[in-house]
Amino acid sequence: MTDRVISGRVLTFRRAPTGAGDAGSYDYFPDGAVLIGGGKVEAVGRAESLLPRAGGAPVDRYAGKLILPGFIDTHIHFPQTQVIASYGAQLLEWLEKYTFVEEQKYADRDHAARNAEFFLDELARCGTTTACCYGSVHAESVDSLFAAAERRGAGMIAGVAIMDRNGPPALLDVGRDSVAASRDLIRRWHGAGRQRYAVTPRFAITSSDAQLAACGALLREFPGLYMQTHLDENHDEIAAVRRLFPGDPSYGAVYARTGLLGPRALLGHCIHLDDSEIALLRDTQSVAVFCPTSNLFIGSGLFDYSRLAAHGVRIALATDVGGGTSYSMLQTAAEAYKAMQLRGQTLSALAAFDLMTRGNATVLGLEGEIGTLAAGSYADVVVLDACATPAMAHRMETVRDLEEELFVLMTLGDDRAVKQTYVKGRAVPRGLNPRRDPPPSTP
Ligand SMILES: [Zn+2]
Secondary structure, eight states, X not given: OOOEEEEEEEEEESSOOSSTTOGGGEEEEEEEEEEEETTEEEEEEEHHHXXXXXXXXXXXXXXXXXXXXXXXXXXXXXXXXXTSSOOSOOHHXXXXXXXXXXXXXXXXXXXXXXXXXXXXXXXXXXXXXXXXEEOOSSHHHHHHHHHHHHHHTOOOEEEOEEOOSSSOGGGSSSSOOHHHHHHHHHHHHTTSTTOEEEEEEOOGGGSOHHHXXXXXHHHHHSTTOEEEEEESOOXXXXXXXXXXXXXXXXXXXXHHHTXXXXXXXXXXXXXXXXXXXXXXXXXXXXXXXXOHHHHHHTTOOOOOHHHHHHTTOEEEEOOOTTTSSOSOHHHHHHHHHHXXXXXXXXXXXXXXXXXXXXXXXXXXXXXXXXXXXXXXXXXXXXXXXXXXXXXXXXXXXXXXXXXHHHHHHHHHOSGGXXXXXXETTEEOOSSOSOOOOOOTTOO
């Protein structure tokens, strides 16, 4: 039974666009409606044909606004909400100086729980309804995140960061077994409600060979798990992996040998892949995750989208907060466009919006659940306003078609362009994350 209707200009993708102007890749209803019942989409189409079927359910009207499936972020670090915007370092120094310090605080359950609420509020404010999240090494971090997500009805993918060397002692497996902790969390959370688990070795530098192999064994033990880690982000990182794993022909080969690659393997960055690693990713159907704001901010390099796509590597898009500089997938798409411009490549607005929604859902194998507004999907929805700021409204005066509007949205838009987010058919209250009083030491 329909319990809510959202009406406005409805846009949902059917398949990956072949380029700008590919009108067959999406469904667009200028006067459209989404019928929702029991948290799922019942029907999508023209308002005049659907509204009579709604049986008096309340209608949320968004005249002129765009209604899309909620955005999906395929790589983000939940314990880095107070690492984002840390100055002046490249990857390995940035980890030591900022990230490893901040992540130690997540041993405290109250800190983890408070930040889980902030994190999920912030994602919703930016229109993101599902994210693949790295936790800290502490079970408390992921447990708090899953519990908060489940209370909100939001589907998240997450896992505790696993590391046993080359980090501060407090984050390593000393008196703690993060593979065992992962197994525990998998039993409690993987497939519980909307939550799914990702085995999360941070990267090859911080895990021994035995630990990576234990992660591979965990993936074989429980079906349907994800695996998330980092690959080929930075030249010093790659050199360190070569020193630590002298028997392996490449960084990617370390993950292949320890059983970590596959269709549910999400590999952050993949900037400096050699030909053999590209072949490994293609043959195992692993996913290269493009994190443009992070790649630019940490100075890691330019993702070669066209080269990977030409070789048949599956590609996803992500923020990588806190190395990334924005929670907004719109801003992430804008930086993806710019990073690709520097390589002489392009990202059409259609391709970008498909990636943020259906495309990212598809690489996760979740296209039947999220990423489109097809009947039967969860009613995770974002409502966008391309006139949200004076500069956007002014630019919109000259916009002639949908694609141009989408390009304005991704180039100039951010959380301010998100009019409303719905999770499982419920509007997420706006105005969350009020500014807290600064601590007394703040100048
Ligand atoms: Zn990352």
